[in-house]
Amino acid sequence: MTGLQPFRRLESQTVVLARPDIDTDQIIPARFLKGTTRDGLGKHLFAGWRYDEQGRPRPEFPLNRAAARGAQVLVAGANFGCGSSREHAPWALLDYGFRAVISSSIADIFRSNALKNGLLPVAVDAGTHEVLLSLAQARVIIDLESCSLSFDDARVSFAIDPFSRRCMLDGVDELGFLLRQDEAIAAHERREGADGSAPGRRPEAGALEAACDG
Amino acid sequence: MARSEPRTLFRKIWDAHVVSPETADTPAVLYADLHLVHEVTSPQAFAALRGRGIRVRQPGRTVATMDHSTPTTVRPGSGRFAVEDPQCAAQLAELETNCAEFGIELHKLGSEGQGIVHVIGPELGLTQPGMTVVCGDSHTSTHGAFGAFAFGIGTSEVAHVLATQSLLQREPRTLEVRITGALRPGVTAKDLALAVVSRLGVAGGAGQVIEYTGSAIRALSMEGRMTVCNMSIEAGARAGMVAPDDTTFEYLANRPRAPRGEAWDRALLRWRTLPTDAEAVYHRTVSIDADALEPTITFGTNPGMSAPVTGVVPDPGALGDGAQRGALDRALRYMGLRPGQPLLGHPIDVVFIGSCTNSRIEDLRDAAAIFRGRHVSPRVRALVVPGSARVKRAAEAEGLDRVFREAGAEWREPGCSMCIAMNGDQLQPGESAVSTSNRNFEGRQGPSGRTFLASPATAAAAAVAGAIADPRRLS
Numbered sequence: 247m248t249g250l251q252p253f254r255r256l257e258s259q260t261v262v263l264a265r266p267d268i269d270t271d272q273i274i275p276a277r278f279l280k281g282t283t284r285d286g287l288g289k290h291l292f293a294g295w296r297y298d299e300q301g302r303p304r305p306e307f308p309l310n311r312a313a314a315r316g317a318q319v320l321v322a323g324a325n326f327g328c329g330s331s332r333e334h335a336p337w338a339l340l341d342y343g344f345r346a347v348i349s350s351s352i353a354d355i356f357r358s359n360a361l362k363n364g365l366l367p368v369a370v371d372a373g374t375h376e377v378l379l380s381l382a383q384a385r386v387i388i389d390l391e392s393c394s395l396s397f398d399d400a401r402v403s404f405a406i407d408p409f410s411r412r413c414m415l416d417g418v419d420e421l422g423f424l425l426r427q428d429e430a431i432a433a434h435e436r437r438e439g440a441d442g443s444a445p446g447r448r449p450e451a452g453a454l455e456a457a458c459d460g
Numbered sequence: 461m462a463r464s465e466p467r468t469l470f471r472k473i474w475d476a477h478v479v480s481p482e483t484a485d486t487p488a489v490l491y492a493d494l495h496l497v498h499e500v501t502s503p504q505a506f507a508a509l510r511g512r513g514i515r516v517r518q519p520g521r522t523v524a525t526m527d528h529s530t531p532t533t534v535r536p537g538s539g540r541f542a543v544e545d546p547q548c549a550a551q552l553a554e555l556e557t558n559c560a561e562f563g564i565e566l567h568k569l570g571s572e573g574q575g576i577v578h579v580i581g582p583e584l585g586l587t588q589p590g591m592t593v594v595c596g597d598s599h600t601s602t603h604g605a606f607g608a609f610a611f612g613i614g615t616s617e618v619a620h621v622l623a624t625q626s627l628l629q630r631e632p633r634t635l636e637v638r639i640t641g642a643l644r645p646g647v648t649a650k651d652l653a654l655a656v657v658s659r660l661g662v663a664g665g666a667g668q669v670i671e672y673t674g675s676a677i678r679a680l681s682m683e684g685r686m687t688v689c690n691m692s693i694e695a696g697a698r699a700g701m702v703a704p705d706d707t708t709f710e711y712l713a714n715r716p717r718a719p720r721g722e723a724w725d726r727a728l729l730r731w732r733t734l735p736t737d738a739e740a741v742y743h744r745t746v747s748i749d750a751d752a753l754e755p756t757i758t759f760g761t762n763p764g765m766s767a768p769v770t771g772v773v774p775d776p777g778a779l780g781d782g783a784q785r786g787a788l789d790r791a792l793r794y795m796g797l798r799p800g801q802p803l804l805g806h807p808i809d810v811v812f813i814g815s816c817t818n819s820r821i822e823d824l825r826d827a828a829a830i831f832r833g834r835h836v837s838p839r840v841r842a843l844v845v846p847g848s849a850r851v852k853r854a855a856e857a858e859g860l861d862r863v864f865r866e867a868g869a870e871w872r873e874p875g876c877s878m879c880i881a882m883n884g885d886q887l888q889p890g891e892s893a894v895s896t897s898n899r900n901f902e903g904r905q906g907p908s909g910r911t912f913l914a915s916p917a918t919a920a921a922a923a924v925a926g927a928i929a930d931p932r933r934l935s
Binding site: 265279362421431 | 477479489514548901
């Protein structure tokens, strides 16, 4: 998880899943969360919609259409990524080949997880969203330097947390930044530790441990 | 900032945990008091630490359990658990290895403290007022019932907390959900939780922390408050919380990990300062009248799609928003329901009573009150899965297991079970289940399975009737 693929500018066609409230159970069903690595999840992306009961691709599902091949940008209905906190959702999208998700709103935990893995969440205004949903496939340019999205004759800007943007542009994860906060974290721990009943402190004595689990 | 400024419960906890404040360029560094860990979302995080040669900063603030993929049956004869799925077995083994290597307390399968992560934290007294609690699981919002700021995180953040006991966070906004009046007999915390999600919508809480206030919340037990806070994420909220009061303190007193003696007295003084100040302002307030609520059940494929059990399936044609109309139409087709159809009497195949939403002792008592002296319909398979080994022992001490068994329900071993259907407990394609869990997403309880979310009482009533039923007619 140390190095990420930097994200500066992406030009790609889109593939559209217009449904609102696409939850992480649809993105990657729980039966595919049994692994211990983050690899190889792309084949299970949207498994319940993408394949029939016999495991054959459903031809009508947008990702299965020939025209969708190679698309790196997913345009999805509002509130994309709601539900569980599984980071397997962005892992699956990235492993499949997506580099960005565009919607009018993106659920909090999913957005946070996506940003930590180099998958760019792009939240656009309702009007732009409507247009992109209506185009079966559009050619878009996402420029993270200028925080802009262009397609046809349109060019709109999108908001992104400046810190996350920096991490994405440089291809660095947040852990390095947090590790450099060691002194401040230690100071906080000393401050809290001065009060023996600071929240979260476990009893030191063995007696209470024994009262719990043998 | 000026300390005299009136503050919300959330703000007080936030302020006390800021390691370094947020700026325009960087989020705040926020300290995590308690980190709960389970087998599904942690392996890649431990691997990240190993890859960088980092130790866990605060093993003493980290507690692990096995819950998501654990079996809920034991092998006949031996009484031992058999994890049939080799992938699940490998994942559980990896958690054990990781906890041993990094010095983390683990409540492993079959141990007396094992259970669903959001059930064992509170019952051990690990979850306390004023804390920040995190876990790689979205239902971490449950712990907010104690007046903690508790929220779900992804696996990268699990690694961040293991390594630094801290997270990068932007301060969320606050949303007061005020529940006035009182719940009527037969109406439970689960019905209230479903009503809140329906009212806010599945994205209505985005970017916000909910504080539940009002007379109906004060009247709830800790179990009920946990059920309500648990479902906060289903409204898209970052967290849900309830200010601590005597109900909270009574629950915590003498719990194994709660402070004792003088430390308890000091803690109590501090905890009493946590409730929102009278003059403090929330970014937004929504009010719900508890008296107007009825036993509630979902009919669709997200937790916001619910109605009173006595109601009818809504008509997508009546919705103005095209996207929502399409979503409802698709949901009804998935669920096998017709617009205008009464919910009462709709046949079901499976009843699941369990999950971090409704698997605590009170939930089991509610279900048992319906099952007592009655029998599960011959067309229904009913599973009762206690939330933890402690809940299981408590239920058995009260004889609830006998009530379930005599009614024809299966009494299982603790775990997440059919809520997430990773352990083999699952629906067959096309089956309909009334479940006390938290998510009715397509395929959540098994591919092509249909989930109706409801309270333990409503679920038990459905098991007896073989169809969606009103528990008030049976109690």
